[in-house]
Amino acid sequence: MGDDILKQDSKPDAMPEQQQREGVVTVVLTADNHLGYTGFGQHPRKREERQQRLRHAFQQATDFAIVQGVDLFIQAGDLFDSATPDERDRSFVAERLAQLKQAGVQTFALGGVHDTPATSQSLLGGDTTPAPQMSYARLGALHYLPPVQKSDSAQLEPVLVDVRGTTVGICGLGVLAGQVGDPMANMQVNLEIERADIPLLILHAPVEGLTVGSSLLDTRAAVTQQSIREQSIFSYILAGYHHSHHRLQVGQSEVIVAGATQYIDFSTPDQAPGFVFLGLAADGVRWCNHISVDTLSMHSLDISTAELWPDEATTSPTEIMLERLRPLCQDDAMILLRLQGELTRGAYHELDLNQIRRYGEEHCFALAIDDSALSVLNEDAPVSVEAGERLSLREELSSLVDEWISSATADEQQALRFTKEELLLAIDEMKSR
Numbered sequence: 001m002g003d004d005i006l007k008q009d010s011k012p013d014a015m016p017e018q019q020q021r022e023g024v025v026t027v028v029l030t031a032d033n034h035l036g037y038t039g040f041g042q043h044p045r046k047r048e049e050r051q052q053r054l055r056h057a058f059q060q061a062t063d064f065a066i067v068q069g070v071d072l073f074i075q076a077g078d079l080f081d082s083a084t085p086d087e088r089d090r091s092f093v094a095e096r097l098a099q100l101k102q103a104g105v106q107t108f109a110l111g112g113v114h115d116t117p118a119t120s121q122s123l124l125g126g127d128t129t130p131a132p133q134m135s136y137a138r139l140g141a142l143h144y145l146p147p148v149q150k151s152d153s154a155q156l157e158p159v160l161v162d163v164r165g166t167t168v169g170i171c172g173l174g175v176l177a178g179q180v181g182d183p184m185a186n187m188q189v190n191l192e193i194e195r196a197d198i199p200l201l202i203l204h205a206p207v208e209g210l211t212v213g214s215s216l217l218d219t220r221a222a223v224t225q226q227s228i229r230e231q232s233i234f235s236y237i238l239a240g241y242h243h244s245h246h247r248l249q250v251g252q253s254e255v256i257v258a259g260a261t262q263y264i265d266f267s268t269p270d271q272a273p274g275f276v277f278l279g280l281a282a283d284g285v286r287w288c289n290h291i292s293v294d295t296l297s298m299h300s301l302d303i304s305t306a307e308l309w310p311d312e313a314t315t316s317p318t319e320i321m322l323e324r325l326r327p328l329c330q331d332d333a334m335i336l337l338r339l340q341g342e343l344t345r346g347a348y349h350e351l352d353l354n355q356i357r358r359y360g361e362e363h364c365f366a367l368a369i370d371d372s373a374l375s376v377l378n379e380d381a382p383v384s385v386e387a388g389e390r391l392s393l394r395e396e397l398s399s400l401v402d403e404w405i406s407s408a409t410a411d412e413q414q415a416l417r418f419t420k421e422e423l424l425l426a427i428d429e430m431k432s433r
Contacts, residue, residue, distance in 0.1 A: 031240025145172025
């Protein structure tokens with residue numbers, strides 16, 4: 001990365017009073033809370049528990065901000081999982097924001113990919129449905145920063161905040177679903193930002209080098225590290241979008257990614273969800289502490305095909321998988337089962353993956369099966385490591401649908417082709433998580 005240096009977080013237990021008097025601005029940074037998220041196909045009880053956990057995690061961040069008496073509470077996008085959250089989540093957030101305001105904490109929120117309406121008119125509260133954060137902004141509970149797309153002719157407009165004689169300049173920049181290009185390239189900012197002692201940017205966008213998988217948005221609308229180096233305005237970039245916490249120096253900017261406050265999927269199994277407690281000064285970060293929250297447990301289990309068909313096996317491959325799963329299954333466990341290796345089509349059909357899924361639904365909070373590293377050998381060719389033709393499950397599905405299309409009527413062929421594309425896109429999206 002050249003001058004991009006990964007840093008380890010310092011972890012003070014509390015905010016030193018002396019540093020408050022020395023121009024330090026204290027911040028709680030949170031993002032990707034995804035209030036209202038529901039897992040597809042989950043039992044209603046589990047959906048309700050998931051939503052309760054999401055709310056509790058956000059409350060842990062606001063409670064921490066109040067107890068520490070921080071200056072700023074910053075939410076960097078995707079507070080809600082939808083642009084039309086239900087009344088329970090709206091009311092919950094209203095109560096938390098009221099508590100922050102009563103405690104003298106100033107709150108800033110940036111629209112994210114999930115909780116931003118589709119039209120720019122909606123962002124500003126026009127005739128169509130406004131962004132959900134706008135109702136709080138109108139009541140003075142927070143300052144809302146709508147995402148500013150690269151195509152917009154307007155400059156980024158800073159909000160200047162005085163914190164005990166230190167001026168903080170805050171701008172917001174985000175991307176929307178379907179957006180293309182680097183939103184930071186050729187970024188223009190109102191010159192009012194030059195009045196700030198601490199100029200900071202709240203960002204909700206993929207950052208080059210931090211993307212997980214290859215989702216369409218990650219590859220089409222990422223902020224490049226070069227564009228971060230080339231901008232000469234913002235000393236700090238406080239970011240959302242990525243569900244794991246990061247801190248790195250890119251050029252002259254400290255880039256700090258909050259990470260999600262709960263596990264949303266299996267893309268970040270190695271890091272506990274949480275939020276960030278910061279002490280910022282004009283001459284650098286005084287502290288950067290990632291605070292973990294109460295969350296589900298996350299486990300990953302790798303099983304190779306060689307383990308499923310051992311020599312002189314007397315147990316079915318499905319039962320072998322269940323034996324490996326049982327010690328991990330608990331009510332609060334999210335488990336990612338990765339299958340890897342090679343097997344024939346016949347052997348693949350011996351695996352009762354539906355039974356595995358049902359067992360997971362009954363004995364743990366969530367179970368996902370990742371077969372992207374599984375290769376299916378074409379049984380029409382010699383089944384040797386040297387000569388066997390290896391087909392991914394994606395390729396096998398594509399081949400099977402092509403067979404159906406070739407034998408279908410003209411009207412059916414068009415529908416099958418459309419279904420095939422939808423299935424392949426869904427497989428690619430699942431693999432990118």
